Amino acid sequence: MQKPSIPKGTRDFSPSEIRRRNFIFDIVKVKFEKFGFSPIETPSMEKLSTLTGKYGSEGDQLLFKVLKRGAKFEKAFAESDVESLKDHNFSDEALRYDLTVPFARYIVQHQNDIFFPFKRYQIQPVWRADRPQKGRYREFYQCDADIVGSESLVSEVELVSLIQEILNELSLSNHTIMINNRKILAALIASCNATDFFSSITVIIDKVDKIGIDKVVQELKTNIPNNEIAKLFQELFKLSDSQNDILNWLENKLLNSELGRKGIQELKYVVESCNILGVNNLKINLSLARGLDYYTGSIFEVVLNDNSMGSIVGGGRYDNLTEVFGQKNLSGVGVSFGAERIYDLMKDLNLFPDNLDKPSKFMIVDQSESTINGLQLLNFLRSKNVECILYPDNHKLKKQLKYAHSNKIPFVVFIKENFAVEMKVELKNMDSGEQNNSLLKDII
Amino acid sequence: MQKPSIPKGTRDFSPSEIRRRNFIFDIVKVKFEKFGFSPIETPSMEKLSTLTGKYGSEGDQLLFKVLKRGAKFEKAFAESDVESLKDHNFSDEALRYDLTVPFARYIVQHQNDIFFPFKRYQIQPVWRADRPQKGRYREFYQCDADIVGSESLVSEVELVSLIQEILNELSLSNHTIMINNRKILAALIASCNATDFFSSITVIIDKVDKIGIDKVVQELKTNIPNNEIAKLFQELFKLSDSQNDILNWLENKLLNSELGRKGIQELKYVVESCNILGVNNLKINLSLARGLDYYTGSIFEVVLNDNSMGSIVGGGRYDNLTEVFGQKNLSGVGVSFGAERIYDLMKDLNLFPDNLDKPSKFMIVDQSESTINGLQLLNFLRSKNVECILYPDNHKLKKQLKYAHSNKIPFVVFIKENFAVEMKVELKNMDSGEQNNSLLKDII
Numbered sequence: 001m002q003k004p005s006i007p008k009g010t011r012d013f014s015p016s017e018i019r020r021r022n023f024i025f026d027i028v029k030v031k032f033e034k035f036g037f038s039p040i041e042t043p044s045m046e047k048l049s050t051l052t053g054k055y056g057s058e059g060d061q062l063l064f065k066v067l068k069r070g071a072k073f074e075k076a077f078a079e080s081d082v083e084s085l086k087d088h089n090f091s092d093e094a095l096r097y098d099l100t101v102p103f104a105r106y107i108v109q110h111q112n113d114i115f116f117p118f119k120r121y122q123i124q125p126v127w128r129a130d131r132p133q134k135g136r137y138r139e140f141y142q143c144d145a146d147i148v149g150s151e152s153l154v155s156e157v158e159l160v161s162l163i164q165e166i167l168n169e170l171s172l173s174n175h176t177i178m179i180n181n182r183k184i185l186a187a188l189i190a191s192c193n194a195t196d197f198f199s200s201i202t203v204i205i206d207k208v209d210k211i212g213i214d215k216v217v218q219e220l221k222t223n224i225p226n227n228e229i230a231k232l233f234q235e236l237f238k239l240s241d242s243q244n245d246i247l248n249w250l251e252n253k254l255l256n257s258e259l260g261r262k263g264i265q266e267l268k269y270v271v272e273s274c275n276i277l278g279v280n281n282l283k284i285n286l287s288l289a290r291g292l293d294y295y296t297g298s299i300f301e302v303v304l305n306d307n308s309m310g311s312i313v314g315g316g317r318y319d320n321l322t323e324v325f326g327q328k329n330l331s332g333v334g335v336s337f338g339a340e341r342i343y344d345l346m347k348d349l350n351l352f353p354d355n356l357d358k359p360s361k362f363m364i365v366d367q368s369e370s371t372i373n374g375l376q377l378l379n380f381l382r383s384k385n386v387e388c389i390l391y392p393d394n395h396k397l398k399k400q401l402k403y404a405h406s407n408k409i410p411f412v413v414f415i416k417e418n419f420a421v422e423m424k425v426e427l428k429n430m431d432s433g434e435q436n437n438s439l440l441k442d443i444i
Numbered sequence: 445m446q447k448p449s450i451p452k453g454t455r456d457f458s459p460s461e462i463r464r465r466n467f468i469f470d471i472v473k474v475k476f477e478k479f480g481f482s483p484i485e486t487p488s489m490e491k492l493s494t495l496t497g498k499y500g501s502e503g504d505q506l507l508f509k510v511l512k513r514g515a516k517f518e519k520a521f522a523e524s525d526v527e528s529l530k531d532h533n534f535s536d537e538a539l540r541y542d543l544t545v546p547f548a549r550y551i552v553q554h555q556n557d558i559f560f561p562f563k564r565y566q567i568q569p570v571w572r573a574d575r576p577q578k579g580r581y582r583e584f585y586q587c588d589a590d591i592v593g594s595e596s597l598v599s600e601v602e603l604v605s606l607i608q609e610i611l612n613e614l615s616l617s618n619h620t621i622m623i624n625n626r627k628i629l630a631a632l633i634a635s636c637n638a639t640d641f642f643s644s645i646t647v648i649i650d651k652v653d654k655i656g657i658d659k660v661v662q663e664l665k666t667n668i669p670n671n672e673i674a675k676l677f678q679e680l681f682k683l684s685d686s687q688n689d690i691l692n693w694l695e696n697k698l699l700n701s702e703l704g705r706k707g708i709q710e711l712k713y714v715v716e717s718c719n720i721l722g723v724n725n726l727k728i729n730l731s732l733a734r735g736l737d738y739y740t741g742s743i744f745e746v747v748l749n750d751n752s753m754g755s756i757v758g759g760g761r762y763d764n765l766t767e768v769f770g771q772k773n774l775s776g777v778g779v780s781f782g783a784e785r786i787y788d789l790m791k792d793l794n795l796f797p798d799n800l801d802k803p804s805k806f807m808i809v810d811q812s813e814s815t816i817n818g819l820q821l822l823n824f825l826r827s828k829n830v831e832c833i834l835y836p837d838n839h840k841l842k843k844q845l846k847y848a849h850s851n852k853i854p855f856v857v858f859i860k861e862n863f864a865v866e867m868k869v870e871l872k873n874m875d876s877g878e879q880n881n882s883l884l885k886d887i888i
Binding site: 003004005006007010011012013014015018019022033034035036038039040041042043044045046047050061064065066067069090091093095105106108109110113115117119120125127129138139147150151152154155157158161269273276277278325326358360370371372374375376378379382385387388389390392393394403406407 | 447458479594599770814816826833834
């Protein structure tokens with residue numbers, strides 16, 4: 001018989017892995033709550049009509065579709081009735097691809113029960129039929145926090161604080177929060193009359209951290225049929241890191257663009273407010289573009305300073321997310337924590353606390369036939385909230401001690417024959433090997 | 445545009461619902477941990493070969509199969525290549541149907557990394573393409589705890605204590621834990637030479653709480669071609685609730701059955717040990733059968749004394765669960781908490797604590813243009829771990845207060861013009877309407 005296995009790109013999690021993952025999720029949750037976000041959950045499956053067309057054609061192909069059930073479908077197939085099979089779709093539901101589209105659907109569906117601005121968080125798995133590779137899974141968790149129903153840039157400032165607080169708590173304080181604004185990008189590209197190529201341009205400039213300035217400029221020259229663009233970004237890439245230099249250059253460059261001036265004003269507000277609040281790792285990065293089409297204002301991405309892991313947090317402002325479901329003019333801004341990357345990173349960097357595995361403090365050994373003394377002791381200790389287990393089988397002592405050792409249980413308690421009368425046990429320290437008689441009341 | 449919706453049988457959960465669900469899950473988790481169980485998680489999707497044939501043919505039809513992706517399949521379909529379509533299965537993965545089969549698969553797959561007896565718990569959703577109805581969903585959570593790799597009845601006793609402790613903590617102390625043993629059922633039925641009808645008989649007698657003794661006896665007479673069976677169960681149903689009466693009757697009845705004597709011995713040990721430990725709501729119920737085929741020893745089911753909700757916890761011992769995946773002789777026993785039923789029940793009975801919604805303590809109102817004072821105050825209060833939010837928009841005061849009220853925020857803090865200098869704010873008690881000047885240090 002073949003050893004059983006799981007679908008590729010999916011994972012089993014052992015107790016020790018689950019405890020480490022929960023360490024991350026718990027910190028994220030506590031901070032989300034502290035910042036006033038409330039949890040929601042949506043179903044794993046959404047109607048296909050809710051999901052298709054929201055992630056580009058590439059995204060559509062990565063949806064895990066769920067096969068329709070029912071007699072009609074089975075019959076058509078059994079009868080090789082191809083025409084009927086064609087009419088009859090194979091699937092009308094799919095597993096969610098992200099948490100953003102289901103959230104937009106949720107808002108529109110429940111708009112009468114929501115008080116806006118609505119601050120929600122959602123920590124659930126999503127599924128993508130991507131080619132699995134290191135760090136990329138077909139089932140993985142997203143941790144999203146969004147503020148919807150307010151255009152105020154105060155939300156952006158809050159999210160920057162939130163990102164900083166969560167990453168610091170995870171011992172990842174050595175990070176940079178990069179910020180840009182889609183309005184500025186749009187205005188810059190429009191200033192060269194290259195708006196038609198917005199998407200291709202952003203895909204290229206987004207790669208600058210990976211392939212370097214020269215190659216990006218070369219790609220712009222080769223792929224964008226507009227001479228101004230390569231020149232513009234060449235100039236842009238030469239700017240210093242100074243917030244003032246960047247803002248001055250932009251103000252000069254976009255003097256005549258209303259959209260550009262709006263973008264600069266937004267960026268300036270967020271950056272200056274964060275400065276006042278003492279956030280010292282925020283950095284304007286004008287080549288930051290973010291892949292997703294729905295962003296319309298501020299965009300964020302967080303990278304570790306000494307790591308090539310790529311971004312571990314991303315987000316931005318969107319003005320039209322719910323429009324496709326029939327609700328216009330609802331601006332929102334959100335961040336998504338890449339929990340899987342953060343997990344892999346913290347594992348590699350050995351950043352998890354040592355005490356996450358929670359072995360019981362005591363293991364009781366009772367080699368009598370009825371084990372009733374052992375059960376009573378177990379019951380008693382648990383009633384005192386002492387974490388303990390009772391080795392259930394009458395195995396050889398060596399085997400029982402090995403089990404305690406494997407499970408990192410520090411003390412073994414032996415039930416002595418006169419236990420019921422004298423309430424005496426024998427206590428073995430598994431570390432030192434020391435063993436001595438103790439009164440029950442002393443071991444608590 | 446049509447209002448968006450979700451697949452039938454699935455649910456969105458609002459913040460208030462999530463907090464109530466988590467109240468249950470958190471208690472279950474804490475108690476599972478206290479009793480020495482460790483968490484694992486398995487993927488939402490399993491290979492179809494792992495799942496099919498494990499739940500009977502009815503179960504197989506309720507699997508949510510995931511449509512295969514890939515060019516081959518698309519091409520065959522586009523070309524109406526029915527033969528190729530037939531060869532090429534539509535699906536080779538499906539969403540998990542329960543947590544038990546994936547757990548058995550997990551044990552066999554990871555057997556070299558597991559120290560037996562292995563006490564694991566698992567709280568994850570499962571999916572069944574059942575016809576949705578009140579209390580029955582297509583996506584729902586299961587909370588399972590199992591002890592695998594030990595034949596000791598100590599595990600049964602522990603599980604009974606665990607059930608009692610969890611239900612008491614959930615304010616559901618008014619429950620009865622019913623216990624029976626499959627060996628006894630098998631021996632009783634064998635004593636009438638009706639072993640061939642074991643399955644049909646158990647389905648009928650399991651209904652006695654719903655349809656009453658007379659109808660069960662009638663059904664046995666009609667459907668089981670064996671005269672002894674109806675007589676046997678007529679006698680059995682007449683027994684008193686007394687543990688001694690029941691055990692005496694069984695001992696007499698199954699004197700010559702080795703299997704029967706083994707079953708009685710098991711039942712006796714569990715019941716007597718529980719008595720000694722002070723469990724007072726355990727009741728032998730000889731007509732308890734449990735639907736699942738894989739049980740081979742003790743079986744449990746828990747009902748509320750004053751409610752017709754049906755069973756809220758179930759479980760039992762299985763000797764051959766992992767055999768189908770190639771690992772023989774691994775006995776286990778487990779319980780599964782019906783979290784969805786418990787949730788519906790606690791909602792109906794109004795058993796959730798009042799303080800589960802966690803509104804922020806303060807909402808800051810800053811009607812200046814920059815809102816920078818508001819942001820600083822927000823930042824300061826959060827650094828003191830005071831839960832607060834800042835109303836982000838410059839809306840009319842009435843609208844802001846309404847928001848605080850709707851979100852049950854008890855205090856609104858108004859930033860005064862001289863805030864930065866004097867550190868004074870105005871504090872409004874949303875309950876009393878009272879409003880007065882306060883120094884910042886006083887409101888913390």
